[in-house]
Amino acid sequence: MQRVFSGIQPTGVPQLGNYLGAIRNWVALQKDHECIFCLVDMHALTVWRTPETLRQDTFTQTACLIASGINPKSQILYNQSAVSAHARLGWIFNCVVRLGWLNRMTQFKEKAGKDREAHSAGLYIYPSLMAADIHAFHATRVPVGDDQRQHLEIANDIAEKFNHDYEVDFFPTIEALIPPEAARVMSLRDGTKKMSKSDPSAQSRIELTDTADEIALKIRRAKTDAEPLPSEEEGLESRPEARNLVTIYAALSGESMAQVLARFGGSGFGPFKTALADLLVTHIGPVGDETRRLLQAPDHLQAVLRDGAERANVIAEPIVREAERLVGFLR
Ligand code: TYM
Numbered sequence: 001m002q003r004v005f006s007g008i009q010p011t012g013v014p015q016l017g018n019y020l021g022a023i024r025n026w027v028a029l030q031k032d033h034e035c036i037f038c039l040v041d042m043h044a045l046t047v048w049r050t051p052e053t054l055r056q057d058t059f060t061q062t063a064c065l066i067a068s069g070i071n072p073k074s075q076i077l078y079n080q081s082a083v084s085a086h087a088r089l090g091w092i093f094n095c096v097v098r099l100g101w102l103n104r105m106t107q108f109k110e111k112a113g114k115d116r117e118a119h120s121a122g123l124y125i126y127p128s129l130m131a132a133d134i135h136a137f138h139a140t141r142v143p144v145g146d147d148q149r150q151h152l153e154i155a156n157d158i159a160e161k162f163n164h165d166y167e168v169d170f171f172p173t174i175e176a177l178i179p180p181e182a183a184r185v186m187s188l189r190d191g192t193k194k195m196s197k198s199d200p201s202a203q204s205r206i207e208l209t210d211t212a213d214e215i216a217l218k219i220r221r222a223k224t225d226a227e228p229l230p231s232e233e234e235g236l237e238s239r240p241e242a243r244n245l246v247t248i249y250a251a252l253s254g255e256s257m258a259q260v261l262a263r264f265g266g267s268g269f270g271p272f273k274t275a276l277a278d279l280l281v282t283h284i285g286p287v288g289d290e291t292r293r294l295l296q297a298p299d300h301l302q303a304v305l306r307d308g309a310e311r312a313n314v315i316a317e318p319i320v321r322e323a324e325r326l327v328g329f330l331r
Pocket of ligand 1: 005006007008009010016017018019020021022023040043129130133134142143144145146147148151182183184185186194195196
């Protein structure tokens with residue numbers, strides 16, 4: 001059985017892009033894979049947040065993942081900082097990765113913007129810790145959204161260089177599992193920008209804990225253009241906001257874009273938006289309710305994470321010890 005690893009940063013509440021691009025796929029993969037899902041709190045620390053926010057977001061995300069259908073008993077769910085293998089292998093990989101490779105990372109460029117020098121070194125070496133997350137488990141399949149593609153390529157490059165430098169065949173090649181549709185859900189306010197937990201405007205995203213009223217309002221206010229919806233997919237070209245909403249509808253209903261447009265094409269956005277809001281409430285509403293219920297018992301959530309960390313450690317410790325031996329560390 002192939003081993004699956006994936007992670008999410010505990011920064012805010014998971015949004016619809018996280019759900020369609022990653023979480024929904026994680027839930028499906030549990031059926032026939034050994035899965036390890038990680039709240040990457042060390043990655044979250046690369047951008048300043050208060051200790052209380054980080055703690056609270058870790059609880060919220062744990063609850064959201066369980067409410068979405070992740071089974072922490074049959075699979076492993078834990079927070080990254082609780083398993084020291086991540087930091088140890090991350091350091092080794094920092095010494096394998098080349099500055100030139102890191103300089104090409106588009107996510108760093110986007111996050112750091114023009115003021116590069118003011119950002120933490122952690123943000124810069126983010127990709128080698130991410131490579132360590134996966135390789136510490138010898139995981140071979142990594143379900144992510146489209147924005148993580150480059151990070152998984154560098155994770156393979158790092159593993160290949162490690163194997164080459166130490167003349168071993170120790171770290172396997174990893175395969176990105178990117179969903180065929182909704183791999184990049186866009187902001188509701190700007191169809192050229194990715195939907196993100198960290199966008200300053202809460203109106204730009206649907207969060208998994210949004211109530212039915214909040215969902216309806218956000219969809220009603222979602223940016224569109226003045227034209228009616230087209231009847232065919234080609235008509236969505238250069239209409240990023242319309243394309244995004246149709247993509248979301250298709251991903252949730254399981255229909256193709258063509259089927260959605262055959263039904264709603266030709267009319268204004270009004271009836272389509274009402275149908276989309278209803279669909280979202282059906283899918284996301286129960287996740288929000290269950291999340292709120294789970295958050296009433298933070299001790300239980302912490303116990304779940306502790307148990308997950310113990311089981312994660314059993315897998316990662318021997319792999320990282322072997323990597324440490326291979327590079328020449330004494331113990
Ligand atoms: P993060 O926390 O930004 O996002 C978690 C997952 O959600 C996907 N995603 C999206 N998919 C579609 N449309 C969107 N608008 C959208 N926004 C986010 C992301 O692609 C991701 O799959 N670096 C990772 C966390 C990480 C990780 C790992 C992932 C750390 N170590 C090891 C896989 C393996 C991140 O920041 O995800």
